[in-house]
Amino acid sequence: MSIDDVAVMRPGGPVDRSRMFVASGALGVAILLVVVQVVASTQGFQGPLESLFHDYVLTPKSASVPWAGLALAMVGLTNRHRVVALSAAAGIDVVVAAARYLSGGPLTVGNGATWVLTAVGVYAAVRWTGDQRRGALQGVGLGALLILATKFGDAWLQVTIMAGPMVLDEYAQLADHALGSPSWHLGQFVDALGPVGYGILHWVYIELPVAAIAVAVYQLRNGWPSHYLVRTFLLIGLVGPVFYVLFPVVGPIFAFGTEGQGFQVSDYWPNLVPTPDFAPEPMSFDSVTPRNCMPSLHTAWALALFIHSRQGAWWLRLGGTFWLVCTLTATLGFGYHYGVDLVAGAVLCLTIESALRDPERGWGWFRVRLVGGGALVLAGLLLSYRYLAVPMGRFPEVSGPLVLGALAAISLGFYATFFARPDTALARWGSGAKAAVTDVLAAPTR
Structure with missing residues (x-):
């Protein structure tokens, strides 16, 4: 075993520090989103978590951003998994968009991409290991961060009005x-x-x-x-x-x-x-x-x-x-x-x-x-x-x-x-x- 291997495995080594950095960043993002959502709820405008909820079960605020996030997540997958994920997202979007339109709602997409992005992240975390798991989670994290950044940006525009x-x-x-x-x-x-x-x-x-x-x-x-x-x-x-x-x-x-x-x-x-x-x-x-x-x-x-x-x-x-x-x-x-x-x-x-x-x-x-x-x-x-x-x-x-x-x-x-x-x-x-x-x-x- 090399010295580098020992450094990686030792508590406090490079891998531990990297995981701590990622965990700290994720916690910081979560706290920021909650704080902005609380402000939005008290001031009467749509907050980032509420907007994210719409992407899952109601009408997405943007049709392109969820798909952009899913496209980034595809970078960490194999070609076979990309075909499965994109096909599933497209199929879900067609069904949900058609149901929404027939019930009198707008004709737009984005729910399928959000669902599949979440599913890929959960599946990779639970079922995959090693480089496959690391690459998939990195791509999903990047795609999710893009989506959350747009949600935060939309809410921040309301903050600029108040300030x-x-x-x-x-x-x-x-x-x-x-x-x-x-x-x-x-x-x-x-x-x-x-x-x-x-x-x-x-x-x-x-x-x-x-x-x-x-x-x-x-x-x-x-x-x-x-x-x-x-x-x-x-x-x-x-x-x-x-x-x-x-x-x-x-x-x-x-x-x-x-x-x-x-x-x-x-x-x-x-x-x-x-x-x-x-x-x-x-x-x-x-x-x-x-x-x-x-x-x-x-x-x-x-x-x-x-x-x-x-x-x-x-x-x-x-x-x-x-x-x-x-x-x-x-x-x-x-x-x-x-x-x-x-x-x-x-x-x-x-x-x-x-x-x-x-x-x-x-x-x-x-x-x-x-x-x-x-x-x-x-x-x-x-x-x-x-x-x-x-x-x-x-x-x-x-x-x-x-x-x-x-x-x-x-x-x-x-x-x-x-x-x-x-x-x-x-x-x-x-x-x-x-x-x-x-x-x-x-x-x-x-």
Whole structure:
């Protein structure tokens, strides 16, 4: 027996620590879901556990998310088990959907995927052993975490409303003047596309999780790599919504357009680009519109999808580019976000991706400077949007290039560190700092 075997078997060894970490994480998720459900029940909106109950026995809130979770679970199964699981889920969905529709309910799916995902997890835990059991439970856990994350996110949107009765859209719009008010111009562009163009953009916008699953399944087709898209997606969904409470914003179509329910400043989005108002104030808003603009998580997720598609087949790279372009166009063109939201979302994505990518390289100065720099840039952007909106609006020829330059600097550092061609000056700059630090640490003391 080797020393490594003893370390694994010894109490407190790597396997024990891994199990403790998983158990602690599962307990933390369970407690968080219960807490949010209690808040939801007392405040009168649907909580995550109630929504999950609907996925099992009533009408699922989403038809695609349960199937996306089941698709992730398939990664840990053999082909024979995949065929059985997917066939069972499809059959259950057809029967349940037909019964629901015939009884006067909506025609949708998702129950079968939820049932089968749960059944696979239970069966693997009870009947399988070794690598088969470990792989199956890892896939089921990942799929379940995706579903639970969406449930938590839906409930968190209600929390943003309770936490932010006053919104900061006048500040965001004034800061956005530094970028040329792109939402207004893209809104006019989307209007000119007509119903077909709008329909395509809307489908791309709402089905971003489906595209993400396609990329993730491609990455996981041969096993579990050290890093894959779902990890970034989940961490963006965990970290990003915190900023909704710190910087509550509802978006142009609500604050300056027709969807404001009487709380809007005026109805001039997107046809009339507003004249800058150099006396912005927090404005009260309704109790139904989520404050989920700053930063743009759709931008962060679409950029993560684009980044992870770069190392795939040509059709995956093409799909990643298409989804990114369409998502950015829809995000602005539908009036859901300001341009400054998109910049913040892109910086958030690059910062989180820098922390997760290439974990085998460890944590050196190459990674610290990216993550630390990204966090500082994101904090600087949000503080500037709030407290320097007036000078940003007065001097767009200065503030605009500074905002875009900050994003460009983070993007260049990220590309140089993780994507530059080896043995080029850019690649050496991206990782040279790490090597220099390593050499210093390895040098003998005098």
